[in-house]
Amino acid sequence: MIVLAFILLFTVAAILTVPFVPENKKGIITIAGVVLNAVFSSVLASQALFSENIIMSFYGGPVFKEIAIRIDPLSAWFILIMNFTVLTSIFYGTQYLKAYSQDSSKLTMHYVSFLLNHLAMIFIYIVQNTLAFLCFWEIMAVTTFVLVIFESHKMETLKAGINYLIQSHICILFIMLGFIWVNFKTGSFDFVAITQYSSSVQPALGFVLYMLFFIGFSFKAGFVPFHTWLPYAHPAAPAHVSGLMSGVIIKLGIYGIIRMLLLVQVNYVLVGTVILVISVISGIYGVMLAILQHNLKRLLAYHSIENIGIIGIGIGLGALGKGLGNHYLEFAGFAGALMHTLNHSLFKSLLFYAAGSVYQAAHILNVEKLGGIIKRMPQTAILFLLASVAICGLPPFNGFISEFLIYSGLFNAINISNHLSFTVLIILSIFGLVLIGGLALFCFTKAFGVAFLGAARSKYPEEMQEPNKMMLVPKWAIAFFIVAIGLFPQLFVGGASRVVSLFSGETLNFQPSPYYLTIMQKVGFASWTIILLAMVLYYVRKKITEKVISTSGPTWGCGYETASSKLQYTSGSFSRTYRNLVKPILRVVKHEERINSIVPGKANVETHVFDKVEYVIVDVPMRHLRGFIGRFKFLQNGSVQFYILYGVVFIFIVITIPFLIRAAYSLVDLFKQL
Amino acid sequence: MTSSLSLILIFISSLFFSGIVVRTKSIFSGRKGPGVFQPIKDILRLFKKGAVYSETSSFIFQIAPSIYFASIIMAILFIPFGNMPGLISFKGDFVFFAYALALGKFFMIIGAMDTGSSFEGMGAAREALYSMLVEPAFFILMGSLALFTGHTSFADIFASLHFGSHISYAIGVLATFVFIIIAMVENSRMPVDDPKTHLELTMIHEVMILDNSGFDLGLIMHAVNLKFAMYGAIIANFFLTPGYEWYFSIPIFIGAQVLFAIIVGTIESFEARFRMSHNSQFIFMLTSISLLIFLGVLLMLGKIV
Structure with a gap:
């Protein structure tokens, strides 16, 4: 309780200080606030993850009534992931925003929103009161909007921001419908009421309730077909916000989906199947579009959809495992999803930060105009390469670990059911996941190869060079975890297994966990082997080629000598x-x-x-809607007299409604008497 | 010791594999042809040579071949021999196998992009596309075998593959067929790519490595041999006798490798290369064959009535 009060206090203090200090201090104040909040919330989270749940509640007034705060391993897992990315984002972001240091008011808005956003996210993960949850969700949505439209002088950015704002409110609408439904039936705002209500009604109603939540949270997470805001908002935002959005904010949707899966008592097999199908489609569709993007950040945004799809496959498998009572499948699915949530937040934020550094140095994001950056910015290039290998799910880095878990789940699942349709569904999911992997490889060899390698395709600014150390440190910190998870997967999967035990219920006697942890250990060993093999081979190559003469010349152009970029x-x-x-x-x-x-x-x-x-879903209906509303344009004729008339008519109608209703009733009575 | 048997045998087979392929081709075309060990001698010569590096390229170009070669050795470590598991074996190891190979490909592709050559970019793009298309076939095949045997690692799958009924023979043959084609595609051989072609515009793998020379080129060339021997080993595993009778297993293994090499040579002698635009269809067809295997397995297990 005191800790939460401290977090609130820090945020308020930082928000009150930021506007009144000079531009170069604003960043430092924000960093201080974010670091303190992150440390305090992480302490709570680690306690919840490694020892016991934290449960408390306080009276929130006559409207909110009792606000329950519960931090269980699921909340803790997401808080820890979020805190790390928020930290790297603000450390990188304050450096990134130095280029805009003349614009004091914008910076103030930005930093205040950042602090509020962090606060809101912490509370989203811990409050278990539907009304309070919605309030924090709204704060998060609005502050993200402010963060996205930092470069608000650009029309594109504003458009993307408004697109995001509208869609995030459709998201809230769906979640709210679910919450109102439960509250209407039970009269309670507590999350526990959702469980009570859904276990007391027919399974079909529970399913509809869950689907309301799923659709709502899918808007945030970016499942196809609710993804359309994502490819606009990510490129429009400044790089550190893009990293934050892709790494953490869309994960709020994933959190919601998993949390509701825990709360709503529902037919898990059915829900799992639905999630699995939507996820496979999201994954394939996202990466299919990503390959054809020219804008580097837009490409990364589409990849977020793909990765959300992979996470969703994990969740779907986990739900299927729970429904079928197969703990191995359940573990592989949920642990895979949770690990991929962590992994994606790492490599995607790194990719966005690296892309941001490229943008600040070259002022170009179009891949077709880049090239040869590795020679000017080798560290950025290496970091981008590292993250690319990781995002393709290749060993020895972290992306492989989560995909491996999901694959093991899928291959286990082939055997567990006697239903033909189930087996076919699983083999198609395997097909989908493999295709996603192959397409991702295609996409990132393209992105890295074209943007960073070869010769420059346009003239770069003279002073283009590696960003300063302060900007590189957060990136290397992320890179450290990318490698560490790849090499010691058992440590991290061990953490995730605490979260998975929430689903299976039994904490002490949970069999799949040691089973998968030994496999993870072997995977880690194999990752070590591949790195060692490559290093030894490279060493041998170096020793041998030292003795012979190596020269350099122009690239072989098959006889054509005047090579051009x-x-x-x-x-x-x-x-x-x-x-x-x-x-x-x-x-x-x-x-x-x-x-x-x-x-x-x-x-x-x-x-x-x-x-x-x-x-199909947005553009065409919008066009029809606009056409329909256009018919009422004659009302908007611009003369004040008419508008006053509308007002008078409106007031008149409002006042007369009761009379009219009464008149109608008496008329009906009259007819009855007749 | 016993678990490194497959590694050693694959290394030995890789020494003569290309030689047999070349020899078969020369016999079919009525030439005398070089000796069986000529390709490996060429590679040894390359190891001793100096290299020319493009001025456009960066260190990526220099590390790519080593990582590529390492990824293939890594993949070979997973290959079992009969019911002796490979050096590394765990549940789901074939996922690591496929992804380790993909890692090597990733680096070869960006290595080619590093030279800034239009030709190598072309090869890289094709390699990326075709390897993406061939991947599902492998996974669906392994999925079918996992369904068939109830196991999810190379060693367990091959140890428990039993050849009782007729359909299981059919599955073995179909699987072998798929693996041969996968090996041909992965090594950029005949129906998809022609290693002996002289026009860069029609190449895939060869055009990717135009700028590699010396030791690096040697590594890449031997990687092809190793990859062939590796797929040969997987195919041989379908036919190895269960048990530890090495005096049966080793000759069967070597025989399977030689037969595989002769088949590759024969295909290369009589098949013409497809048009580039037909390659994607052809490769994707493999996936449907593996789906056929999957259906066969379902049929055997009585899941389809």
Whole structure:
């Protein structure tokens, strides 16, 4: 209790100080506030994760009534993940924002929102009172909006921000519907009421209730088809906010989905199947679109959808395992999902920070115009490479660990049911996950190869170089964990197993945990082996090639001598064959001016890829809605007299409604008497 | 000691594998052809040579071949021999196997992109696309075998594959077929890619390594041999006798490798390379064959009535 009071106090103190200090101090105050909040909340979280749950409650007035605060391992897991990324984000962000130091008011807004956002996220994870939860959720949504529109002078950024704001309120709408439903039936705001209510009604109602929550939280998490805000908001935000959003804020949705799975008593097999199908589709669709993006940050944003899909596959498997009573499947699924939540928050934030550094140095985010950055910014390039290997789920880094858990779940699941449809579902999920992996590899070899390697495709600023040390330190800290999880997976999966035990109920006698931990140990050993093998081989190569003469020359151009950076393969050409393959599924628009005459004129090709789901679900209905509302345009004629008339008419109608109703009743009575 | 048997045998087979392929091809085309150990001699010569590095390239280009080679050795460590597990074996090890190979590919692809050459970019793009398309076939096949045997590691699967009924023979043959094609695609061989072609525009693997020379080129060339021998070992595992009778197993293993090499040579002699645009369809077809195997397994287990 005191700790929470401290957290509130720190935030308020920092928020009150930030506006009144000079620009260069604002960042330091914010860092201080965030660090203190992170440390205090992490202490609570570690206690919950490693020893016992923290349960308390206080009276929140006549509206909120009793506000329950419970920190269990699930909350703790998410708090710890969140705190780490928030810390790296603010350390990186204060450096990133130095370029905008002349704009005092914007900085103040930004830092205040950042502090509030952190506070709101901590409380989202710990309060178990529906009304308080919604309040914090709203604070989080609005402050994120402010964080996103930092560069509000750009029209695009504002549009993306408003798109985000609207969609996050649709998300709140769905969650609220669920909460109101429960509150209406039970009269309680406590989360426990959800369990009580759902176990007392028919399974079908429980399923509908869960689906309300699932759809609501899916907007936040970015499952297809609720993902459309994500690819706009991420590129528009400053890099540290993009990293924060992708790494942590969309994970609030994942938290919600898992939390509700714990609370709502529902047919787990059915729910698991639904989640699994949606997740596989999200994963494949996200990465399919990601490959064809030219904007580096947009590409990463689509990858978030893919990774949310992978997390969802884990959750779906876990739910199936719970429904079928198979603890091994349950463990592999949930632990895989939780580990991937952690892993994704690490490598995705690192990728966004690295992309942000590239943007600040080169002022370009279009992959087609980058190239050869590795020579100017080797550390940034190595970090980006590390995160790319990790996000593709390749050993020896962390991405592999979570994907491996999910794979083991899937391969275990093949055997556990006698239903043909179940086995087919699992094999199709395996197919989906493999395809996601392959496409991710395709995407990141393209992104890294085109943007960081080869020769520069445009003229960079003279002073382009590695960002300062303060900006690199948080990135290396993330990189450290990426490698550590890959090499010592058993430690981290051990932590996740505490969370999974919430589902299985039994904490002491939980069999799958040691079973998977030994496998994890062996996976860690294999990761060590591959690193050692590569190092030994490279050492041998170095020893042998030292003795022979090595020279350097221009790249072999198959006889063509005057190589130019324009001759390089671009991101568009890299993905050309792939683009032709997926044309039926995505909306590819190509503008082409060919050379037709003998004397070559100007020629150009432009390809744009659009999201078909967005087109069908958002664009077309919006167009119809606009057409419909357009019919009432005559009301908006601009003359004040009319507007006063509308007001008068409105007031008149409001006043007369009771009379009219009474008149209607008496009329009905009259008819009855007749 | 016994668990390193497969590693040693794969290394030995890799020494003569390409030689047999080349020899088969030369016999079919009516030439005398080089000796069986000529390819490995070429590689040894390459190891001693100096290298030319492109000025455009960075250190990525230099580390890529080593990581590629290491990833293949890593993959080989998982291969069992009969019912002796490989050096590293755990439940779900074939996931690590496939992903370790993918790691090597990742580095080869970015290594090619590092030179800034349009040709190598082309090869890289094709390699990335085709390896992505071939992956599902492997996983669905392993999924079917996992369903069939109830185990999820290479060693357990191969140890408990028993050849009782007729359908299980059919599955073995189909699986072998899929593995042969996977090996051909992964090594960029005939119906998909022609290692002996002379036009860079029609190459996949060869055009990716245009700029590699000396020791690195040697590594890449021997990686192909190792990869072939590795897939040969997997195929041989389908036919190895259960038990520890090494005097049966080792000749069967070597025989399977030689037969596999001859099959590769034969395919290369009589097949023409596909048009690039047909490759994706062809590779994806593999997935449907593995789905067929999956259906066969379902049929055997009585899940489909």
